Amino acid sequence: MVDDAIRHVVIVGGGTAGWMTAAALANFLNPELTRITLIESEQIGTVGVGEATLPHIRYFNQTLGIDESEFLRATNATYKLGIEFSNWGKLGDAYIHPFGDYGVPIANVPFHQFWRAVRNNGEIVGSISDFSLPVVAANAGKFDFPASDEQSILATYGYAFHLDASRYAQFLREYAEARGVTRIEGKIENIVTAPNGEIAKLELGDSQQIEAELYIDCSGFRSLLLGNKLQVPFNDWSEWLRCDRAVAVPCVGDEKPLPFTRAIAHEFGWQWRIPLQHRIGNGMVYCSDFVSDDEAFARLQVHLDGEPLAEPNFVGFKAGHRARSWEKNCVAVGLSAGFLEPLESTSIYLIQVAITKLLELFPRPELAASLRDEYNAQMTLAFERVRDFLILHYHATQRNDSEFWNYCRTMPVPDELAHKMSLFKQRGYVVQYDDGVFLEPSWVAVYLGQNIVPTSVDPRVENFNLSGVATQMRALRERICSAVDTMPTHGDSLHKQVNLKKGTFPKASFNLYGRSNT
Structure with a gap:
């Protein structure tokens, strides 16, 4: 039966999370049954520091029918x-x-x-x-x-x-819009809830009112819908993952980019180095209890391979996740659901998990509660298993040269x-x-x-x-x-x-969790 199908899905926020979600929904949902709208504002910036991925992104791209040569060119990958x-x-x-x-x-x-x-x-x-x-x-x-x-x-x-995460988002925007996704430029001024606590409509600054059956929160750290409006509590994991700040700056690239990411530990955190075709992405992740912003950036500058190409971008965060990623008729994807720092390149992977599970458990009214419970259980498990692997890196150390590493080495896990x-x-x-x-x-x-x-x-x-x-x-x-x-x-x-017009690439024959040899 299709009479009870979700007729309208609204995605709040663009960036990597929003446009990955829009592209996947546009690819899998019947446009005659479900229309998709994405609301974003160019006045609101994105974090824009995630540039490294896990092999599972190949499965995501191939499932959407994206040619890898085109992807490489579009994202400077x-x-x-x-x-x-x-x-x-x-x-x-x-x-x-x-x-x-x-x-x-x-x-x-x-x-x-x-x-x-x-x-x-x-x-x-x-x-x-x-x-x-x-x-x-x-x-x-x-x-x-x-x-x-x-x-x-x-x-x-x-x-x-x-x-380049910004270019990837733009690439997926073009993909999604070509498949019927409607983009609305605007800022949400008010979120109206129904008597049962569900989100009833969104009011934009230009007096537009947007109604849907399902809302997907891709608003980043602000978590406008799930956190701010629906008040889903945040599980704070900063006792184990102490870093709470990052500064990112790109620099002139290398003509011979290395085929791996670098994560270099310092006495107050760690530094990333990510080689792209056109530049090198650099950043310092650190704990503000042990170092100031100025000191962290000064250390990063010393280790840049070339001239900086932009002003430093400072980002504050707290490691953890929302107690529930799906509440009422709202699902959070990306930073609005949680963040576990970029140490093992899991941010885009967790977006992919959230989208995949949402498609597997896509709601119909009579099944919403059981589907929601299973989704929340699966997402909690995904966050917890990534969390433990990240904690291992900090805890399994013999370093005793700073207060930061002494804390990490001796903390209960x-x-x-x-x-x-x-x-x-x-x-x-x-x-x-x-x-x-x-x-x-x-x-x-x-x-x-x-x-x-x-x-x-x-x-x-x-x-x-x-x-x-x-x-x-x-x-x-x-x-x-x-x-x-x-x-x-x-x-x-x-x-x-x-330089291929269209490439031939090995099939990513693994599921969301298991990794095959290819």
Whole structure:
């Protein structure tokens, strides 16, 4: 039956969240049944600092039928194989969290368990990073598309993008408007609620009144509908994620952009470096309890690769999320629902999760309550699992050179994270779950990269000839090096794809949570 279908959806706010939502709804909903309106004001700026993504964005783009070459040109994007973390475990340490696997399991036992056992046995096989093709490729400045042959060593990784978020929003705006989305320029002056507490209409500054059955709040940190009007409480997680400020400034770019993001820890927070085609995105994320805005920006300036291209943009935030992302007839997407800082490039991913779950649970009046409850449970889980992974980076440190790191190292952490860390410390065991963005290789990367070393090995490896396993590992390491040697440079791959009228790219064959080899 279509008589009870949602006839009108209003999205409040543009930016990345608003136009991703508009594009997805326009692609999936029947325009004859549901019209979509987006309200935004050019007088209200966007945060505009999110420029790094996770591989799942490829699935989002491909689902919308977006050609990757066109996307690369429109957003000045570059390829991304992972994130390099410097000075997080100890000063001078560095590791890359890759979008791919470490080695291959043996008899269903994870590779890192054998790697640890072989090293304990006195064999010299190299670091764990030597067995991750995307790490070796990133360090060599190489990039190529994953192979379609699942038996190939070149099928053991995925990739994401560095992009200009403002250009991505504009790109999706054109996509959405071409599919019937109506954009209204204006500021909301008043939000009127019905006797049952639902939002009844929005009153704009030019006396327009907009009514809909479903309202989507993409108003950013202001959270105009969900937070301000419907008064959904905010769960504050700043006791674990202490950073509450960021300053961003672009600078002149590099002719040979690296295929990875950099996250460099400082004594009061950390610095990002994101290479685009036309510039480098830079920023400092910090805790205002330990450093002033002027000091944080001065430190960032020292580490810029080239001349600044704009004035610094300071942003304040609080880590956490709304207790419910869907209240009454309002769903919050993006910053209006919560924010967990850009450390692992999860902001656009969480937008994507919110949109995907909304489409899966799109409301009809007679089912609204049960759909809403499931949506809220799923979004809470998504935020909590990202939160715990981010906390791990701060807590798993040996740094004692500042008050900030002393706090992070000694703070109590959420029980579930403490449980996960304990299991890895004892046996190298990584807790598995179905719904969550960061799978086993991600946790292994941070644990080992920040010097959390298991005190014992998996007993299953004791039945193997470890000297023979070590020989296999050395051969695998050579295969990886040989494969990377044949790959083109990141710059050459990028230049080729940007200049294609229409490209052919590997299918992103993973769902919202699981990551396939491509």
